[in-house]
Amino acid sequence: MSSAQEAAPARRASRRFPVLTRDTARPEGGGRATGGHHPAPYRQWPLLAVCAGVLVGLLVTVLQFRAGTLTIGLSLLGGAVLRWWKPSVGMLAVRSRFTDMITYGVLGLVIVLLAMMAQPEPWLTVPILDTIVHFTVR
Numbered sequence: 001m002s003s004a005q006e007a008a009p010a011r012r013a014s015r016r017f018p019v020l021t022r023d024t025a026r027p028e029g030g031g032r033a034t035g036g037h038h039p040a041p042y043r044q045w046p047l048l049a050v051c052a053g054v055l056v057g058l059l060v061t062v063l064q065f066r067a068g069t070l071t072i073g074l075s076l077l078g079g080a081v082l083r084w085w086k087p088s089v090g091m092l093a094v095r096s097r098f099t100d101m102i103t104y105g106v107l108g109l110v111i112v113l114l115a116m117m118a119q120p121e122p123w124l125t126v127p128i129l130d131t132i133v134h135f136t137v138r
Contacts, residue, residue, distance in 0.1 A: 046089040050079040066123075069115035076108030 053075025061068025082089055083100045094100055116124040 044090040044092075046079070046082045046086060047092040050075050050082070050092060053078060066115050066118055069111055069118070073108045073111030073113075073115060076104050076111065078108075080104035080108060 054072050057068045057071030057073075057075060059068070060071055079092060080101045083092060083097060083104060092100070095103075113124065116122065117126065117129075
């Protein structure tokens with residue numbers, strides 16, 4: 001080696017994403033929710049909690065539509081809270097933390113609002129929707 005190469009400082013690795021990607025990156029927070037010495041269900045408890053809530057909601061929907069859909073929406077809102085609160089949520093992490101929180105939160109909120117507006121005897125009425133339905137359907 002020449003003395004010029006020895007004297008040059010070592011280049012730091014760039015933190016930028018490469019122009020050409022060759023692999024997919026693990027989502028932020030996509031690590032195990034619990035240590036590797038626990039069985040798989042314990043490591044994925046956040047995802048299992050949200051899926052169990054949605055499953056219970058689907059089963060309740062058969063008997064009580066409004067209660068079941070509220071359970072589904074609240075389970076998704078719970079997933080958004082878990083994604084915000086826990087640093088590692090296992091397979092509940094799909095994309096970045098912000099994107100996951102917005103996705104789970106918006107979907108959960110929309111399902112809860114639609115459940116509250118379901119007929120007959122809605123718990124929530126939105127006057128603009130009556131106007132829209134009046135001009136499009138009636």
